[in-house]
Amino acid sequence: MKDYQGYFIDLDGTTYKGKERIPAAGRFIKRLQETGKEVLFVTNNSTRTPDFVAKNLRKNHDINVTAENVYTTAIATADYLRSIAPAKSKIYVIGESGLKLALEKRGFILTDDQPEYVVVGLDTSVTYEKLEKAVLLIRSGAKFIGTNADSNLPNERGMVPGAGSIVKLVEYATQTKPVMIGKPEAIIMKMALERVQLPKEKVIMVGDNYHTDIEAAINVGMDSLLVYTGLSRPEEVIKEKIQPTYKVNNLDEWKI
Known part of the structure; x- marks a missing residue:
């Protein structure tokens, strides 16, 4: 070994x-x-910040770590985009606070006004309007990024839809394969x-x-x-x- x-x-x-x-x-x-x-x-998981994850590990699982010990698909997505796009690039996001905060911390502008990129992650408040915007923007030329392909997530109710289910819907509607991060x-x-x-x-x-x-x-x-x-x-x-x-x-x- x-x-x-x-x-x-x-x-x-x-x-x-x-x-x-x-x-x-x-x-x-x-x-x-x-x-x-x-x-x-x-x-x-792209919905939570590293700080939230670390606090959960410390408080509920007696695992003594900090945010520096946590690497989420939100952070990886922001790091990947920063490696290919300049700061102040415009991004439209379907996702929750963990993903949006990671992108903003890298200097990206979150907007639906002619973005260069559309990033799709897990969003438990997703609406038809959000999906419609993503589809139209990608069909107009924005590059399509998916946080991860997980079809389902386990919770107390069972196997609920994951980020990959939302990404697949947008992929089907645009006939465009995303760059997947997770x-x-x-x-x-x-x-x-x-x-x-x-x-x-x-x-x-x-x-x-x-x-x-x-x-x-x-x-x-x-x-x-x-x-x-x-x-x-x-x-x-x-x-x-x-x-x-x-x-x-x-x-x-x-x-x-």
């Missing part, structure tokens, strides 16, 4: 299950911190690697979902650790052509 210097870690299903703690995950993160490893939570795409992983300033050979992706966390690592050429505390099941994963680098039942099994 390699001596990894950085750990990219998924949240729901890996670090916790909704409001429920995963005790092994808390112990795992504490061991990483005690041995001086770089810890970065990499999440497809897991399993390589973009969020490349942006996260730039954030921690480590080569991919020194970092491992830890997650519970083969089709997002593990495929994201595969797509960028990183090692991966699949933990069976969330979505993916052993009988499903064994059928995949490319296997995770490592698999554990819980994170207590991982030797640092």
